[in-house]
Amino acid sequence: MFKKLSGTPLSALVLVLLSGVVALVTGKSFSAMHTLDPLVPAPGFERHMLSEWFAPLRDTPGDTPVYIQRGSEPGGTVLVMGGTHPNEPAGTLTAVVLLERARINRGRLIVIPFANRSAFTCNDPQEGAPQSFSLRCADGSFRVFRYGSRATNPVDQWPDPDVYLHPQSGQQLSGRERSNLNRAHPGTPQGPLTLQVAYALRRLLQEEKVDLAFDLHEASPEYPVVNAVVAHERAQELAAMVAMELEGLSIAIRIEPSPKNLRGLTHREWGDATETLAVLMETANPSQGRLRGRTDEALVLSGRDKCYARAMELGRLFINYSGDQTLDLRVARHTAAVKSFLENLGLLYPEKTVVMEEVPGFEELLARGVGAFLSPLSRDHGSR
Amino acid sequence: MMMMTIYRGIALLVLLLVGHAMFRERDFWKQVTGVLVLVPLILRILLVK
Numbered sequence: 001m002f003k004k005l006s007g008t009p010l011s012a013l014v015l016v017l018l019s020g021v022v023a024l025v026t027g028k029s030f031s032a033m034h035t036l037d038p039l040v041p042a043p044g045f046e047r048h049m050l051s052e053w054f055a056p057l058r059d060t061p062g063d064t065p066v067y068i069q070r071g072s073e074p075g076g077t078v079l080v081m082g083g084t085h086p087n088e089p090a091g092t093l094t095a096v097v098l099l100e101r102a103r104i105n106r107g108r109l110i111v112i113p114f115a116n117r118s119a120f121t122c123n124d125p126q127e128g129a130p131q132s133f134s135l136r137c138a139d140g141s142f143r144v145f146r147y148g149s150r151a152t153n154p155v156d157q158w159p160d161p162d163v164y165l166h167p168q169s170g171q172q173l174s175g176r177e178r179s180n181l182n183r184a185h186p187g188t189p190q191g192p193l194t195l196q197v198a199y200a201l202r203r204l205l206q207e208e209k210v211d212l213a214f215d216l217h218e219a220s221p222e223y224p225v226v227n228a229v230v231a232h233e234r235a236q237e238l239a240a241m242v243a244m245e246l247e248g249l250s251i252a253i254r255i256e257p258s259p260k261n262l263r264g265l266t267h268r269e270w271g272d273a274t275e276t277l278a279v280l281m282e283t284a285n286p287s288q289g290r291l292r293g294r295t296d297e298a299l300v301l302s303g304r305d306k307c308y309a310r311a312m313e314l315g316r317l318f319i320n321y322s323g324d325q326t327l328d329l330r331v332a333r334h335t336a337a338v339k340s341f342l343e344n345l346g347l348l349y350p351e352k353t354v355v356m357e358e359v360p361g362f363e364e365l366l367a368r369g370v371g372a373f374l375s376p377l378s379r380d381h382g383s384r
Numbered sequence: 385m386m387m388m389t390i391y392r393g394i395a396l397l398v399l400l401l402v403g404h405a406m407f408r409e410r411d412f413w414k415q416v417t418g419v420l421v422l423v424p425l426i427l428r429i430l431l432v433k
Binding site for chain 1: 387388391403406407409410411412413414415416418419422423426427430431432433
């Protein structure tokens with residue numbers, strides 16, 4: 001196929017130098033993955049870093065921004081966390097929408113958009129996932145967000161053991177789960193990075209006396225716990241009120257009790273280790289499902305997949321899949337649920353009331369799209 | 385940390401062996417094949433990817 005050419009020490013030298021140039025160019029591209037997506041927090045948010053609650057995280061790939069807004073009146077404290085799994089973009093984007101829109105009149109709102117920061121710097125092997133996706137803002141400009149991995153970057157935490165023993169319970173899981181932040185809670189001060197991030201989050205919950213904490217996720221449409229709220233037993237009364245309210249708005253949602261024997265997850269460990277009311281929420285994301293076909297940015301944004309349409313016909317899904325499952329819909333579900341939780345928190349526990357305004361509602365998000373509620377980037381926006 | 389050092393050491397050793405083989409190789413296209421192996425090894429040693 002190729003003409004026979006003789007190699008010489010000179011040609012070898014030239015090729016070795018060429019490999020250095022290629023490594024430099026591609027290395028620069030790979031290194032750019034470690035830059036956080038730029039954000040435009042709404043007025044009133046203060047930027048902190050997670051390492052302020054656990055100093056050993058400082059300057060590590062696990063340190064991540066934490067934004068806090070205090071209302072003018074005292075009240076409760078609510079944490080909204082996205083990005084536990086960066087291949088579940090509705091969780092991250094809901095946190096971003098709250099960060100860029102919310103005005104807190106009473107109580108405090110804490111937002112962590114990139115919980116497992118390290119996992120935003122890589123993709124899952126063999127999944128064919130896109131590197132990023134973009135959303136159109138109201139002024140016609142685009143905001144680009146990274147589509148990451150379920151697990152901490154192996155560059156930051158390696159190797160995985162054959163079996164992962166959850167430190168507090170001794171529960172045995174696949175070794176890969178040691179890199180999964182949602183199997184690491186409540187974390188340990190020593191050990192792998194993922195466990196330390198979980199420990200820092202526990203410290204934040206305890207020291208800031210968080211009353212209600214959300215961990216926002218997505219799951220495959222064929223997974224039974226989807227379009228669901230998973231609530232710790234202390235949060236179930238509140239979750240029931242929210243579910244009734246959402247069902248009244250024709251937003252189907254199911255309540256799942258947090259299993260006592262499934263350890264390392266936020267809804268179990270945050271509820272057990274701290275005073276917070278711990279809630280995890282799931283929407284249906286076809287771009288991470290096992291039944292999906294072509295995996296690209298369009299699938300992330302639209303959730304449109306003929307394989308899932310067929311699975312729906314065969315009755316294999318746990319959602320009402322009518323041909324698509326847009327990112328707008330998934331973010332709208334999460335946002336509507338968070339708003340409902342805040343309203344009902346004040347009804348159940350008046351002293352813990354948090355009053356949040358300016359956040360779009362379910363219908364608004366569906367009608368105008370998520371991008372319309374993101375602030376356009378000005379030229380001086382780096383990662384804030 | 386020790387595992388990481390051993391891993392980078394192995395990657396560096398393989399990099400040197402591939403480089404050495406490239407200089408002894410008399411077929412240009414096999415030298416090109418060597419370059420394809422060198423690039424990811426360099427990135428792994430630098431812990432970029």
